[in-house]
Each structure stands twice: as C-alpha cells, then as structure tokens.
Amino acid sequence: MKGMVFTEFLGMVADRFSENMVDDIIEDSDLPSGGAYTSVGLYDHSEIVKLVESLSHRTGAPAPDLVKAFGHHLFGRLQTMHPEFVCGIDDALDFLESVDKVIHVEVMKLYPDAMLPRFETSREGNRLQMIYRSPRGMEDLAQGLIEGCMEHFSQVVRMERHKRPDGSTEFNLERLQ
Amino acid sequence: MIDLTDDQISRLERRLARERSAREQAERLLEQKSRELYLANQNLLLVKDDLERQVELRTAELQSLLGSTTNMARARGDFLATMSHEIRTPLNGLLGLSELLSLTTLDDEQSQYVKALRISATSLRQLLDNVLDISKLEADRLELESRDMDLAEEFEYAALTYRPLIEGRGLRFLFDLDIKAAHMVKGDSLRLRQILSNLLSNANKFTSRGEIALACRTSLVEGRVEALITVRDTGIGIPTDKLDTLFQSFAQAEASTSRRYGGTGLGLAICRNLVEAMQGSIRVDSKPGEGTTFELRLHFTPA
Ligand code: HEM
Ligand SMILES: Nc1ncnc2c1ncn2[C@@H]1O[C@H](COP(=O)(O)OP(=O)(O)OP(=O)(O)O)[C@@H](O)[C@H]1O
Ligand SMILES: [Mg+2]
Numbered sequence: 001m002k003g004m005v006f007t008e009f010l011g012m013v014a015d016r017f018s019e020n021m022v023d024d025i026i027e028d029s030d031l032p033s034g035g036a037y038t039s040v041g042l043y044d045h046s047e048i049v050k051l052v053e054s055l056s057h058r059t060g061a062p063a064p065d066l067v068k069a070f071g072h073h074l075f076g077r078l079q080t081m082h083p084e085f086v087c088g089i090d091d092a093l094d095f096l097e098s099v100d101k102v103i104h105v106e107v108m109k110l111y112p113d114a115m116l117p118r119f120e121t122s123r124e125g126n127r128l129q130m131i132y133r134s135p136r137g138m139e140d141l142a143q144g145l146i147e148g149c150m151e152h153f154s155q156v157v158r159m160e161r162h163k164r165p166d167g168s169t170e171f172n173l174e175r176l177q
Numbered sequence: 178m179i180d181l182t183d184d185q186i187s188r189l190e191r192r193l194a195r196e197r198s199a200r201e202q203a204e205r206l207l208e209q210k211s212r213e214l215y216l217a218n219q220n221l222l223l224v225k226d227d228l229e230r231q232v233e234l235r236t237a238e239l240q241s242l243l244g245s246t247t248n249m250a251r252a253r254g255d256f257l258a259t260m261s262h263e264i265r266t267p268l269n270g271l272l273g274l275s276e277l278l279s280l281t282t283l284d285d286e287q288s289q290y291v292k293a294l295r296i297s298a299t300s301l302r303q304l305l306d307n308v309l310d311i312s313k314l315e316a317d318r319l320e321l322e323s324r325d326m327d328l329a330e331e332f333e334y335a336a337l338t339y340r341p342l343i344e345g346r347g348l349r350f351l352f353d354l355d356i357k358a359a360h361m362v363k364g365d366s367l368r369l370r371q372i373l374s375n376l377l378s379n380a381n382k383f384t385s386r387g388e389i390a391l392a393c394r395t396s397l398v399e400g401r402v403e404a405l406i407t408v409r410d411t412g413i414g415i416p417t418d419k420l421d422t423l424f425q426s427f428a429q430a431e432a433s434t435s436r437r438y439g440g441t442g443l444g445l446a447i448c449r450n451l452v453e454a455m456q457g458s459i460r461v462d463s464k465p466g467e468g469t470t471f472e473l474r475l476h477f478t479p480a
Pocket of ligand 2: 307375379380412413414415423430431434439443444445469
C-alpha cells in the first residue's frame with residue numbers, strides 16, 4: 001500500500017487527536033516498518049489495519065467509523081493533489097463513474113506499484129450502482145471516499161450498501177437533488 | 178526553558194528516531210529512482226541508436242531493391258531491343274526479295290500477292306522500328322544527335338509528305354509557318370521528323386471530315402530558339418478520362434481502336450519520350466466528337 005495512505009492517516013490522527021496519539025498507536029501496533037512512513041514508500045496493507053485497530057482501542061470509536069472518516073479526509077487530499085481529475089466535472093455520480101475507468105487507470109500509470117480496487121459501475125439517470133472488489137476488503141474506506149465525494153460536490157445522494165454472496169460490496173447511489 | 182518529564186523526553190527521542198528513519202528511507206528511494214531513471218535514459222539512447230541503424234539498413238535495402246528494379250527495366254529494354262534488331266535483319270531480306278520478285282514477270286494474281294506481301298512486311302518493319310525506339314528511350318539509351326538543321330525545311334518536308342495523304346481523303350490541310358527567329362538551329366532532324374510524323378499520322382487516322390492544321394511559331398527566348406508547334410484536327414477526339422494514359426506505351430483510347438484504326442499505341446509514347454529527351458514538353462487538348470490539339474514546346478540552340 002502506498003505510503004501516502006499512511007502519512008495521510010497519521011496526519012488525520014494528529015489533527016483530530018494529538019501527536020501523542022500518533023506515537024501511541026504506532027507503538028501499540030508493533031509494525032514491521034516501525035511506523036517510519038514516507039509518502040513515496042510502499043508498506044504492507046496489514047499495517048493500516050493494525051493502526052486502525054489500535055486507534056479504535058485507544059479512542060473507543062468503532063474501527064469502521066474511523067475508516068469512513070479517513071475516507072472523507074482522504075478524498076479531500078486526493079482531490080487537492082490531483083485537481084486534474086475533478087476539473088470539468090460538476091456531478092458526484094459522473095465523477096464516481098470515472099474512478100475505475102479513468103482515474104485509477106491514470107493512477108496506475110503514475111504509480112505502477114499501486115494496488116487498486118475494481119469498481120463495476122452501471123448508470124441509469126440519477127442512479128449509480130458501484131460494485132467494489134478488492135483483496136484488501138476496504139469497503140469502509142470506499143464508503144468514506146464516496147461520502148467525501150458527495151460532500152465535495154454538495155449533492156444529496158442516498159446510499160445503500162450490501163455485501164454480496166461473492167464477497168464483493170454493492171453501493172447503490174441515488175441523487176436526490 | 179520548558180521542563181520536560183523523562184517520559185516526554187524519551188517520547189520525543191523516539192519520534193525523532195522515527196522521522197530520521199523515514200527521511201533516510203525517502204532518500205534511499207530517491208537515490209534508487211534516480212538510478213532507475215538514469216538506466217532508463219541509457220536504454221533509450223541504445224534504442225535510439227538501434228533505430229537509427231535499422232533505418233539505415235532498411236534504406237540500403239530499399240536502395241538496392243530500387244537498383245535491381247532499374248536493372249530489370251534495363252534488361253527488359255535490352256531484350257526488346259535485341260529481339261527487334263534480330264527480327265529486322267531477316268525482315269529486310271524478305272523486303273528485298275519481294276522487291277526483286279516484283280521485277281520478274283508475274284501474272285496479275287501473282288503481282289497482287291507480291292504487293293500485299295510488301296505492304297505487310299513494311300508495316301511490320303515500322304512496328305519493329307517503334308519497339309526498338311521505345312525500348313531504347315525507356316532504358317535511357319537513345320542518343321540524340323546535334324547537327325545543324327533548318328527548322329523551316331523540316332516543317333516544309335512534313336507538310337509536303339502529309340498534304341497529299343490528307344487532301345487525298347477529302348480533308349483540308351492548313352499549314353502555318355511563322356519562323357521569325359533563326360532558321361538554322363542545332364538538333365536531331367530525324368527525331369523531329371519522327372515526332373511530327375507520329376502526330377500528323379494520328380490526326381489523319383482519327384479524322385474523317387473537316388481539317389488538319391500544322392503550325393509552328395518560333396521566338397527567341399534568352400538566346401535560345403523556342404518553337405511552339407501545334408497539330409490540330411477535327412476528328413473523333415479523345416475521352417477526357419483517357420487523356421492521362423495517352424502517352425504511356427501500348428495505350429490506346431479504346432479497346433476497339435486497334436481493330437478499327439490499326440496501330441499498337443506506341444506513337445505517342447515515343448513522341449513524349451523524344452520530347453522529354455529534348456527537354457521540351459507536350460500536351461494534349463481534346464473534345465470527343467470535336468477534335469484534338471497537340472501542342473509542343475521545344476528549345477534549340479541557334480546554329
Ligand atoms: C482524485 C481521485 C482519486 C485518486 C487520485 C485516487 C488514487 C488512489 C491511490 C493512489 C490509491 C492507493 C493505491 C495503493 O495503495 O497502492 C487508491 C486506493 C483506493 N481508492 Fe482511489 N483515488 C481517487 C478516488 C477514489 C474514489 C472516489 C474512490 C471511491 C469510490 C476510490 C477508492 C479507492 C479505494 C477503496 C482504495 C483502497 C485500495 C483497495 O480498496 O484495494 N478512489 N486510490
Ligand atoms: N489525333 C487524335 N485523335 C483522336 N485520338 C487520338 C489522336 N491521337 C492519338 N489518339 C488516341 O491515342 C491513342 C494512342 O496513340 P498512339 O499514336 O500512341 O497509338 P496508335 O496511333 O494507336 O498506334 P501507333 O502510333 O503505335 O501506330 C490512339 O490509339 C488513339 O486512341
Ligand atoms: Mg500513332
């Protein structure tokens with residue numbers, strides 16, 4: 001997993017809690033990298049899972065809620081780092097539809113070692129269905145990113161999320177205004 | 178001065194160690210990426226060299242292919258030239274013998290046969306001469322002579338030859354010679370006659386009423402004699418879509434032309450090649466059913 005995900009996560013923890021909380025969850029987690037992350041490095045996916053668990057343990061907040069919150073935060077950061085993907089688009093559903101077909105495709109060219117999820121989309125007017133598939137199972141992060149995206153475009157979108165029998169996760173989105 | 182507890186100090190020390198290790202890691206990564214970039218660049222240079230070499234190789238291959246194609250065209254020309262030459266020798270024998278035969282006492286039927294024999298042999302020799310010329314011309318092996326010649330005389334000669342043939346068929350023949358500049362120029366009179374005769378014989382062949390006009394006007398351009406020559410007729414004309422291929426060897430306007438008018442489609446190809454060898458130009462203008470005009474522009478050095 002790209003170091004940027006870790007540095008962003010720890011940055012969020014420092015902002016919302018404290019620098020000391022960052023030290024504490026790193027020390028609680030017993031990480032192979034020792035928690036010395038650089039945004040351009042690559043680290044094992046299990047480290048982010050451990051960090052989230054430690055944060056949940058120390059704060060008492062459920063891990064899924066923390067990951068979703070991180071999704072909101074991450075979306076804002078991604079969109080400031082790569083404004084080219086957002087520019088020209090004024091609708092959350094249009095944007096989300098382009099994540100798999102355009103954005104992550106470009107991301108792969110930029111970072112050939114990135115590990116990206118797959119989104120299968122089908123669009124019908126105000127409705128968009130996204131089926132999330134990834135060996136990393138980060139559907140909470142996906143949800144947080146989707147919510148961050150809706151906030152960014154200031155649109156009201158109703159979201160339903162189901163686990164599918166094959167292990168993938170289905171997001172059914174409907175734009176209300 | 179802020180007082181820190183031991184615990185706080187050791188926390189800061191660990192944080193510092195972590196940051197330092199992250200920085201070292203980032204620097205190592207940077208080093209590695211620069212090395213990769215450098216190697217990729219070296220590779221690109223190699224690829225570029227390789228591409229350049231390949232382009233050179235292909236160019237050389239194409240050049241040698243082009244060379245062998247030119248050689249093939251030459252070989253074909255040589256073959257045609259040799260063949261026509263070889264056939265011409267016995268054919269001349271045949272012509273000579275038929276001439277001798279016609280001098281002996283023959284009955285009416287026999288002298289008809291001998292006459293037909295001579296006509297056939299003469300047109301066969303004409304055809305061979307054309308094949309010989311075009312093969313030399315296309316292989317760039319025809320050498321033009323540069324002797325003193327009288328332009329006015331050449332045109333008068335052509336008019337003299339064709340007037341009876343044309344008027345004999347009930348057509349009018351117009352001849353307009355306007356030679357103000359020098360009469361005497363340097364050139365190949367045999368080849369000039371050949372050009373005029375090809376154009377006039379075509380005009381005569383493809384015109385059944387009206388007129389045929391031969392005109393030549395000369396002027397002095399930058400010390401050289403420029404001759405503007407036109408051969409105009411009121412004959413069958415040439416379809417517009419055939420005008421482009423007219424000057425290619427063995428090209429005739431219609432598939433039926435050879436059957437109806439004879440010929441093999443070499444005349445104009447020879448004309449064009451000769452005109453080009455003289456660094457001149459030839460063009461045609463025609464309307465089906467109305468007539469055809471050939472216009473040539475030739476340059477000569479004054480003698
Ligand atoms: C400007 C927009 C975006 C950019 C530049 C971007 C780029 C990235 C990058 C660099 C990663 C990390 C890959 C790795 O760790 O190797 C990633 C992961 C991810 N992205 Fe995006 N992304 C964008 C938008 C989105 C959106 C809107 C969604 C949600 C629909 C999304 C869903 C995910 C998920 C769920 C992951 C985690 C990896 C996984 O689940 O397998 N991304 N993205
Ligand atoms: N004055 C003309 N009027 C109409 N058609 C012409 C005229 N001159 C040439 N053509 C057309 O162009 C063709 C090519 O002319 P060219 O002199 O090359 O061949 P040819 O007269 O058919 O045969 P060859 O000259 O070899 O005996 C002719 O067959 C004829 O269709
Ligand atoms: Mg002819």
